[in-house]
Amino acid sequence: FYILDEPTTGLHFEDVRQLIRVLDRLVDHGNTVLVIEHNLDLVKVADHVIDMGPEGGEGGGRVVAQGTPEEIVMMGRGHTARYLEEELKRAR
Template structure:
């Protein structure tokens, strides 16, 4: 019975039921925090399965592996805090790497091994 589960266990059951549905929107804030690199790969595979099942996944993330794996990036900047808050790039990760028009683009290009021109 559900009343025998802890609050956290009930939340996980609700999340699992929700993840089985089609057409949901998931918003994740820094889901890689504290994860081992192998677990980041597992997370990316899970996110791919969610998208393949007809769901939308929005991830707020600084992890370069997640950014490189994304379908679309919206980069806010040009800096952090009071120096940010404007859309400075919108497009595919490869377009961001090619443009190198933002600090994120520079770091992502270095991550994927794209040399500077």
């Protein structure tokens, strides 16, 4: 079981792509990987997303939506859904 907190912070775009490949390999080998992340390049390829919010600090801390990235977008709740929708459109 791996827990990573904001692993893309400070990484170049190509390094983020490499990190995604490494995380995919960990999962392919039967590992569970929990990532706390704001970088939508990583969020959009997640198997399951739990969106906390709706804001930060005292305005947050509640589950706004959960599911696949596509399900988060379809629910349309919170800031993440709006920005994730744009990212998924660009990825197609």
